[in-house]
Amino acid sequence: METRRKGPSGRPRGFDADEALERAMLAFWEHGYEGASLSCLTQAMGISTTSMYAAFGNKQELFRKALERYATGPSDYLVRALEQPSAHGVATELLTGTIRTTTRPAGPQGCLGVQGALVASDSGQEVRDLLAAWRNESHRFVLERFRRAVDEGDLPPETDPALLARYVTTLAFGVAVQAAGGVCRDELQAMADAALRNWPPF
Incomplete structure (x- = not known):
């Protein structure tokens, strides 16, 4: 039976x-x-x-699945940014998307991929490693896009695409931290506009 x-x-x-x-x-x-x-x-x-x-x-596995959902949902602005026709457009969309997502009127502030395991104990090392890999992958995608921009003449030939990619992604991650701390959307957008005013910076 x-x-x-x-x-x-x-x-x-x-x-x-x-x-x-x-x-x-x-x-x-x-x-x-x-x-x-x-x-x-x-x-x-x-x-x-x-x-x-x-x-x-x-x-941990639930968190991994949640991060994958975050990447294809709230954080999908990275995909849209990489599809922009110019490197400046990539940077603009990346920062604007970060600001929009991390300062939503309803829902959590900040970025799951930046703050998810900032205070995790030793038992959360795997999660910290997962998030570090997630952030590094974002940087790699932007780096590859900026390299293409140099090859295509969209960026000056003397541009250091690795440094430029690190600059832009560090700004984006910094935006997420500031948003989690309560900095308003307008202030963050003003910062992003100022950072991109002289493009490229390197």
Whole structure:
């Protein structure tokens, strides 16, 4: 006789995994990796701990999936930036997109990819490494785009694309930190406009 496993008491087994992951992403974005406890996550997701593990794996794996969702959702401005026809357009869209995403009127401030594990203990080293790799990948994409801009004559031949890419991505990550600290959108946009006024800076 087949024995059927029971779902969590008082809660149907079926749930919208996509919606649950969206809520987990928001919880990590707001509280960081360590700040988002299992009870915080499951409450936000509307599921039991058992269901969370069954659907998404452990907390680190859930965070990895949440970061992937963040990259293709709120942080997809990077893709749009890289598609701009000029290097200046790339930098402008990257900074504008960062400001828009990190200062949303509703929802978490700052950037999940920058602040997600800033205060993580030794047990969160894997998450810190994951986020460092995520940020480095963003830099690499911008670097490759600026190299192409030099090859195509869009940037002066003496431009250092690696230094320029580091400059722009550091500005973007700095914007995220300032936004999390409560700096308003208009002030951040004024800073970005000033930073790009003399283009390229190197």
